[in-house]
Amino acid sequence: MNVPFLNLIAQYESLKTELLPVVEKVLAAGHYILGPNVSAFEQECATYVGAKFGVGVNSGSDALTLALRALDIGPGDEVITTPFTYIAPAESVHQAGAKLIFADIDPRTFIIDPTEIRRKLSPRTRAIIAVHLFGQAAPMRELQEIATEHGLHIIEDCAQAIGAVYEGKPVGSIGTLGCFSFYPTKNLGADGDGGMVVTNDESLAKKLKMLRVHGIEKRYYHDLHGYNSRLDEIQAAILRVKLPYLKQWNERRAEIAGRYVAGLKDLPCDLPVTSSGNTHIYHVFALLTEKRDALQQHLADRGVPTIIYYPLPLHLQKVYADLPFHEGDFPVSEAVSKRILPLPMYPELTNEQVDYVVQMIREFAF
Numbered sequence: 001m002n003v004p005f006l007n008l009i010a011q012y013e014s015l016k017t018e019l020l021p022v023v024e025k026v027l028a029a030g031h032y033i034l035g036p037n038v039s040a041f042e043q044e045c046a047t048y049v050g051a052k053f054g055v056g057v058n059s060g061s062d063a064l065t066l067a068l069r070a071l072d073i074g075p076g077d078e079v080i081t082t083p084f085t086y087i088a089p090a091e092s093v094h095q096a097g098a099k100l101i102f103a104d105i106d107p108r109t110f111i112i113d114p115t116e117i118r119r120k121l122s123p124r125t126r127a128i129i130a131v132h133l134f135g136q137a138a139p140m141r142e143l144q145e146i147a148t149e150h151g152l153h154i155i156e157d158c159a160q161a162i163g164a165v166y167e168g169k170p171v172g173s174i175g176t177l178g179c180f181s182f183y184p185t186k187n188l189g190a191d192g193d194g195g196m197v198v199t200n201d202e203s204l205a206k207k208l209k210m211l212r213v214h215g216i217e218k219r220y221y222h223d224l225h226g227y228n229s230r231l232d233e234i235q236a237a238i239l240r241v242k243l244p245y246l247k248q249w250n251e252r253r254a255e256i257a258g259r260y261v262a263g264l265k266d267l268p269c270d271l272p273v274t275s276s277g278n279t280h281i282y283h284v285f286a287l288l289t290e291k292r293d294a295l296q297q298h299l300a301d302r303g304v305p306t307i308i309y310y311p312l313p314l315h316l317q318k319v320y321a322d323l324p325f326h327e328g329d330f331p332v333s334e335a336v337s338k339r340i341l342p343l344p345m346y347p348e349l350t351n352e353q354v355d356y357v358v359q360m361i362r363e364f365a366f
């Protein structure tokens, strides 16, 4: 049997009859960027994640950069985030001109550790970018305590966690701003790039709307240093078709996670841990083993290719070679990056495929 690591075509096939007409309608309407579908999707998405305002942008990466800019974070400021994630949050700090500060992660959830954040605070700290990694929320209560004590903003990076809930609140609506990605492989994926910033603060929403179109409120009058970061109508129309399915897709992911856990729990490897108060949406289901590379090869040889997230923590990336980071600075992130192995995880996986992956792992000599 072959179990693809991802399968975007399966989702397209299941929604084809709904997607094609809306795409055609947009094409026929002749309004391709920031039109009625974008406005409607901004409202629908904001409501879904419990926020008042949504601002559609062209990627999750831009959502983070614009969020920092909307908060006037820039040169002279420090922003704390995790070294164990996709590079976008770290990049956004660099793009805003602020200083990038990392804090190590919790070894069980791989999410930023509030105790480590406290060690990295300085009088220049302005914000924490809390990445809700792999589909579960960061420990927002502890982070909010730190933010309140030190007058910081929390920007939630919800790229991997749309629909995840933390102590009864959907992620994105807890911090000052919530940033989402609709990259095709995300739990809610567009058929191209897309992103969104949500907030309950009307003036921030207004500023974000200006930042995404070259700093204008009135056409050809530029009040802010802005960007071209607009969401297009085709992506918004597609996302409007997909949003109503998100809940069932996330539930199916949780079901698959349960099936993996039931099949693997007696093996000598670590399985994902969900912190209390969290509803996990399993963007990623990853196990930890000292024999990661051998297990990855074993699975690949049996029709189960996998991709490692993340093989090299951000502080050791070449792009940051000129910053004062060294091997050993973030030992938990470094250890996890050597042991982690994500398994196939998407709603269209069949039980037979999941059981096959389990069986292949069980045949491995741990």
Ligand SMILES: Cc1ncc(COP(=O)(O)O)c(C=O)c1O
Pocket: 059, 060, 061, 062, 085, 086, 088, 089, 131, 157, 159, 160, 180, 181, 182, 183, 193, 194, 195
């Ligand atoms: C945690 C995290 N933040 C931000 C992003 C950036 O999103 P995008 O690819 O839409 O720019 C990603 C996406 O891959 C991500 O995983």
